[in-house]
Every structure is written in C-alpha cells, then in structure tokens.
Amino acid sequence: MKLKNKLIISFLLIVLLPVLMVVIVYFGISAYMSVDVLRDIVVRNPQLQEFVVDMMVAFVLILIFTAVVLSWWTYTSIVTPIQRLQKAVQYIKEGKYNFSLDVKDTHDEISLLCNDFEEMRQMLKETAEKNLCHEKEGKELVRNISHDLKTPITSIKGYVEGILDGVASTKEKQDRYLKIILNKTNEMNSLINELSLYSKLDTDSVPYHFQPLSVKDYFDDCAEEIGIELREEGMTFQYENFCKEGTKILADAEQIKRVVSNIVGNSIKYTEKGRGHVRLSVMEEKQFVQIEIEDNGKGIAKGDxxxxxxxxxRTDESRNSSTGGSGIGLSIVKKIVEDHGGKIWATSEYGQGTTMFILLKKWTGSKDDAAGKDEDSRK
Ligand SMILES: Nc1ncnc2c1ncn2[C@@H]1O[C@H](COP(=O)(O)OP(=O)(O)O)[C@@H](O)[C@H]1O
Ligand SMILES: [Mg+2]
Structure with a gap:
C-alpha cells in the first residue's frame, strides 16, 4: 500500500475512532437508562442539550484540524522527499546525472539520506565524466597509434616488395632499400618505446627515486653529455650555471636527464643543420631552480x-617534414616535471627559436620538499 493511502486511512481513523467512541458511549448509557428517562433529562435541560451538541461539534472540528495538520506535516516531511528521491533514482538508472536533489536540510534521517544521495550522485557524475574522457582519449590513442605505425609499415612493405620483385636489381640499390627499412624499423621501435613509457607514467607505474641532487654537479654532468651530442650534430653549445655550490633539488636523476635530452632532441630535430645553437642556463629563482634550454631553430607558431x-x-609543419616523431615526447617531459612538483612552459618566436623553461623546487632538507610524492618511490 502506498504511503499516501496509508496516510489517508490514518487520517480517517484519527477522525472516526473518537466519533465511534462517542456513539458507543451514547448506546452504553442508553442501555442502562431507559430512552424516556434520557429524553426527560435532555428535554428538561435545553441548555444541556445545546452544550452537548456544541461540545460534539467542537470536538469533531478539533479532531479534523489536528488530523489535517499531522497528515500534512508527515506528508511534506516524508513523502515529498521520498518522491524526489524516487525520481532521482530513476534518473540515475537512466544514466542521467545532471540534476540536483533540492531537499531542505532539516537534520532528520530523510534529509541526511538525501544529502548522502546527492553526494553519491556527484561522485557518479564525476566518474561518468572521467570514463567518457578516458574512452575518448583511448579512441584517439588507437587512431593516432594506428596512423603512426601504418606510415612506416606501408613504406617497409613497399621496399620489401621492391627487393622481392627485383626492382632493386643492383647490390647498392638493395643496400639502400635495406637501410631505409632499418630506419623505418628504428622509428617504429622508438615510437613503441615512447608509448610504453608514456602509458607507464600515465598509470603511475614508473617508480621514481627522488634524491637530493647538487644542481651544480648534476647539470655540469648533463651539459657535458649534451655538448658531445650537439657537437656530433654540428651544433654549438653554451652552458651557464648561476647556482650556488650547495643548492640542491629533490629529483630523480634519470628522469630529469630524460627531460633535458628530450628537449635538446627537439632542438636538434627542429633546427636547420649547420647553424644550430643551444644554450642551457640554470639559475636560482627564490625557492626554485629555473632551467632554460634555448635554441635558434625554426620556432613554433603562436597558435601551436x-x-x-x-x-x-605535432605542428602541421613537423608532421609534413621528414623528421620522425610521435608527438609524445613533450607530454612525457611535462608529466615527469609535474610529478616532481615542478612547472614547464615554453616561449617561441616563429622562425627565430624556442626556449623551454622548467621550475623545480629547491631542496632545503625539510619534509615539505618531498615533491608532492613519496620520497623514494611512487609505489
Ligand atoms: N625546439 C623546438 N623547435 C620547434 N618546434 C618544436 C620544438 N620542440 C617542440 N616543437 C614542436 O612541438 C611538437 C611536439 O613535440 P614532441 O612532443 O617532442 O613531439 P615530436 O618531437 O615527436 O614531434 C613537435 O612536433 C614540434 O612541432
Ligand atoms: Mg620530441
């Protein structure tokens, strides 16, 4: 039976029961006194008659009023919120989360239940939005990976067919084809490596080994390696470190090296051969250490x-150029910097060059410097 019907029945009972009682009392009295005696008393006392009628009417009116007020109060404080809850449950069943359960906070059990329900709805909404976002990203990921893998595979297939069909008739031609196949295979290999690293970072399954690093020693080493690499590419390199001897950062040495070499890798890739120059500067900025890597490459358009x-x-220009790349490099770099509690941004002048800026918090030895992560490892 619906709550509403139960309320109507209890309303009727509240009113009818006392009336029934009065009737019973009346008949009870009649059973002990003869009707004539009773009539005599009443007829002889018209005031008593009036009084009894008035009392009865007042009694019934008070009863009706009390019953109406009680039923209305019960109805609005129980039935109305329950009806709203029922509607809300229906919405959730249909996968709709964009509503809000407006129930007055009266601190009773029903309003507490409604508040809990509202919290649950918000959580479900956030989860549903996250799932949708992941689903979208997943689809985009599959589309991008298939595109990026398909390009080298198509060309490998073409060159292998060329060798099999005898198009590459001479030894030199065959060697050239095989070299191209090797390059394409390497390209695919590095794409797969980057992808697997990105997915590990994304699922937080790369263990970080945070340790205090001397900014001077660490970047001196880094600069030495970068210098060798850049000179091999025919580029010039300038390194400045303005940090004091004892300045330290709390970082994972291997991952920060990955960050720097990824950025320098881009400088090599996106700079014209023979005129490239890279400058690495490290300086102190209040409680941070700022790392700048500047190149004089082709730069990035403002819109990109x-x-x-x-x-x-990847900018359209990079996509159409012969430089390989997946467009994952800088997203890996950003993730690593942010996992260190740091910040990264870039400025660029199209046709002039690009500068990457990284801010990492200085390590002072206090617990607050733990880069937002467990000091030694993430898991
Ligand atoms: N130093 C740079 N000079 C010019 N363009 C750059 C530079 N660094 C990054 N870019 C642009 O940003 C894009 C994203 O870089 P990245 O994530 O490393 O991907 P990838 O190098 O694989 O293309 C590059 O495709 C390129 O267009
Ligand atoms: Mg790159």
Missing part, C-alpha cells in the same frame, strides 16, 4: 604553442 605539451600534438 599552447598545444605542444599535449599528447600526440
């Missing part, structure tokens, strides 16, 4: 700059 740290983003 906000997106370069996005996964799979």
């Amino acid at each position: 700059l906000p997106y370069i740290f996005d996964r799979f983003f």
Whole structure:
C-alpha cells in the first residue's frame, strides 16, 4: 500500500475512532437508562442539550484540524522527499546525472539520506565524466597509434616488395632499400618505446627515486653529455650555471636527464643543420631552480604553442617534414616535471627559436620538499 493511502486511512481513523467512541458511549448509557428517562433529562435541560451538541461539534472540528495538520506535516516531511528521491533514482538508472536533489536540510534521517544521495550522485557524475574522457582519449590513442605505425609499415612493405620483385636489381640499390627499412624499423621501435613509457607514467607505474641532487654537479654532468651530442650534430653549445655550490633539488636523476635530452632532441630535430645553437642556463629563482634550454631553430607558431605539451600534438609543419616523431615526447617531459612538483612552459618566436623553461623546487632538507610524492618511490 502506498504511503499516501496509508496516510489517508490514518487520517480517517484519527477522525472516526473518537466519533465511534462517542456513539458507543451514547448506546452504553442508553442501555442502562431507559430512552424516556434520557429524553426527560435532555428535554428538561435545553441548555444541556445545546452544550452537548456544541461540545460534539467542537470536538469533531478539533479532531479534523489536528488530523489535517499531522497528515500534512508527515506528508511534506516524508513523502515529498521520498518522491524526489524516487525520481532521482530513476534518473540515475537512466544514466542521467545532471540534476540536483533540492531537499531542505532539516537534520532528520530523510534529509541526511538525501544529502548522502546527492553526494553519491556527484561522485557518479564525476566518474561518468572521467570514463567518457578516458574512452575518448583511448579512441584517439588507437587512431593516432594506428596512423603512426601504418606510415612506416606501408613504406617497409613497399621496399620489401621492391627487393622481392627485383626492382632493386643492383647490390647498392638493395643496400639502400635495406637501410631505409632499418630506419623505418628504428622509428617504429622508438615510437613503441615512447608509448610504453608514456602509458607507464600515465598509470603511475614508473617508480621514481627522488634524491637530493647538487644542481651544480648534476647539470655540469648533463651539459657535458649534451655538448658531445650537439657537437656530433654540428651544433654549438653554451652552458651557464648561476647556482650556488650547495643548492640542491629533490629529483630523480634519470628522469630529469630524460627531460633535458628530450628537449635538446627537439632542438636538434627542429633546427636547420649547420647553424644550430643551444644554450642551457640554470639559475636560482627564490625557492626554485629555473632551467632554460634555448635554441635558434625554426620556432613554433603562436597558435601551436599552447598545444605542444599535449599528447600526440605535432605542428602541421613537423608532421609534413621528414623528421620522425610521435608527438609524445613533450607530454612525457611535462608529466615527469609535474610529478616532481615542478612547472614547464615554453616561449617561441616563429622562425627565430624556442626556449623551454622548467621550475623545480629547491631542496632545503625539510619534509615539505618531498615533491608532492613519496620520497623514494611512487609505489
Ligand atoms: N625546439 C623546438 N623547435 C620547434 N618546434 C618544436 C620544438 N620542440 C617542440 N616543437 C614542436 O612541438 C611538437 C611536439 O613535440 P614532441 O612532443 O617532442 O613531439 P615530436 O618531437 O615527436 O614531434 C613537435 O612536433 C614540434 O612541432
Ligand atoms: Mg620530441
């Protein structure tokens, strides 16, 4: 039976029961006194008659009023919120989360239940939005990976067919084809490596080994390696470190090296051969250490700059050029810097060059410097 019907029945009972009692009392009295005696008493006392009628009417009116007020109060404080809850449950069943359960906070059990329900709805909404976002990202990921893998595979297939069909008739031609196949295979290999690293970082399954690093020693070593690499590429290199001897950062040495070499790798890739120059500067900025890597490469157009740290983003120019790349490099870099509690951004002048800026918090030895992560490892 519905709550509403139960309320109507209890309303009727509240009113009818006392009336029934009065009737019973009346008949009870009649059973002990003869009707004539009773009539005599009443007829002889018209005031008593009036009084009894008035009392009865007042009694019934008070009863009706009390019953109406009680039923209305019960109805609004129980039935109305329950009806709203029922509607809300229906919405959730249909996968709709964009509503809000407006129930007055009266601190009773029903309003507490409604508050809990509202919290649950918000959590479900957030989870559903996250799932949708992941689903979208997943689809985009599959589309990008298939595109990036398909390009080298198509060309490998073409060159292998060329060798099999005898198009590459001479030894030199065959060697050239095989070299191209090797390059394409390497390209695929590095794409797969980057992808697997990105997915590990994304699922937080790369263990970080945070340790205090001397900014001077660490970047001196880094600069030495970068210098060798850049000179091999025919580029010039300038290194400045303005940090005091004892300045330290709390970082994972291997991952920060990955960050720097990824950025320098881009400088090599996106700078014209023979005239490239890279400058690495490290300085103190209040409680941070700022690392700047500047190149005089082709630069990034203003419209593209906000997106370069996005996964799979490559400028149209890079996509159409012969330089390989997946567009994952800078998203890995950003993830690592942010996992260190740091910040990364870039400025660029199209046709002039690009500068990457990284801020890492100085390590002072206090517990607050733990880079937002467990000091030694993430898991
Ligand atoms: N130093 C740079 N000079 C010019 N363009 C750059 C530089 N660094 C990054 N870019 C642009 O940002 C895009 C994203 O970089 P990245 O994530 O490393 O991907 P990838 O190098 O694989 O293309 C590059 O495709 C390129 O268009
Ligand atoms: Mg790159």
